[in-house]
Amino acid sequence: MTASIRIGLLRLADSAPVLVADHLGYFRRNGLNVSIMVEPSWSNIADGLAWNRLDAAVVFPPLAIMTALGRRGRPVALDPLLILSKGGNTIVLRHGALEPQPNGQRPRLAVVHPYSTHFLLLRRYLAMKSSTADDLAQIVAMPPDTMLDALRDDRIDGFCAGPPWGAAAEHEGIGRIVAGSSSIWADHIEKILVTTGSWREANADASEALRSALQDAIAFCNRIENRDVLVRLLTAPLADGGLALPLGATREILPGATNHDAMTFGSEHVTAPEPMLSEMVELGWVTPMEIGELNFSL
């Protein structure tokens, strides 16, 4: 029997396991008919899950939790199926972005979504720079694949985003990587795959098949000798089923690269999620009771 599933993701290198499982036939082999939906923004991912346009998504834990709690619309049951990647995010700044500006304006720094690991990372980074971190910068939200344009056009002065966009900004010479997951919060959980409760109820047996296909894909992604295949997949045009990511930067951040913030896929050596949940509580996003009731075990 074949189970159908719509999986949402963004143009990021850490979406690779889903692409690999599709292109190498792991999904098909496990009886899954997968439609990959490349979405324009994290809002579309969250709303897609809440309003029945997606059955699953590659997403970071804070947004999954806030979406499940209904902080952006109606609450929706979400089950974390597995951890796809750890770390890999980088903070890029234009030269002198955090120096006092002549016009007295605060620098504008972008994160990929308010409820993101990237926001938590950037907040920690700014706290290391100043005791009044909240005053140091104005934080705005935009999709990761629009940040290079925004930095080039002076709409922002820096950003925190997933791979390969930080490396791509350095390649273009429009900013410098000043920190990353590895230096701020080593081995934090980054992307997880969540499925909606309604999909899981209707496809009880398929969840295990999905997990198994993605685990095989994760193992493939982590093998250094497969790097060229991953590069081809991630840089291929959208019309050919790729993500049209920039070539040089993508090559630099895949497993096996010497880069500090090179990707690692899967859950090996990830740190426990509790500090992330505590920060969400500290920021007033959620209460400990809500997290407890949600039963969102990673």
Place this chain on the structure above:
Amino acid sequence: MRVLLADENSGRVNALSDLLAADASLTLIRLTAGTALIDAVRQFQPDIVLVDLARPDRDALDSVRALSGSDMERPVALFVDKDDEHLMEDAFEAGVCSYNVIDTPPRDVKPLLRAAISLYARFRRTQRALDTAQKTLSERDLVDRAKKLFMKNERCGEAEAYRWFRRQAMREARKIVDVCASYLTMQAPAAEDTK
């Protein structure tokens, strides 16, 4: 009621304006191309924002409530009608959604959103027909490119290349065009960095 229409598809936004102009209680504001959604909300202070889901800058509206640094006085929230959940599902299906900018009790947005949904759905049907036509063309192109690459790699003729893809498709129970797409992404030498 001030309504901001955030859609860069000029045909659709014209049609939507015409449709809503019949209601004299509405003041319609169009987002000009290239203006960020959040800047327009700040500048025009609308009560309601109708947004094309394909806009990548929708995230910025999420940030109004979540980030203290966003310096907007009035909160912006995705419109959710708890009594009529299908309304939002229909809206997302059609490709539009609605935000309330709240400083007064929320007004009845439903008729407005319903009008937008039917219009977006109509445009979507037309677009889908165009996409299908376009897809047929690009699929043909994709199969051609895959065949050419195969012929070069395997030093064989076109007929043999086509047979190989057809056999592969049958074996894997996939469409030929999907097999060709996979072949292209997995086999094509990665182009040199064009930086």
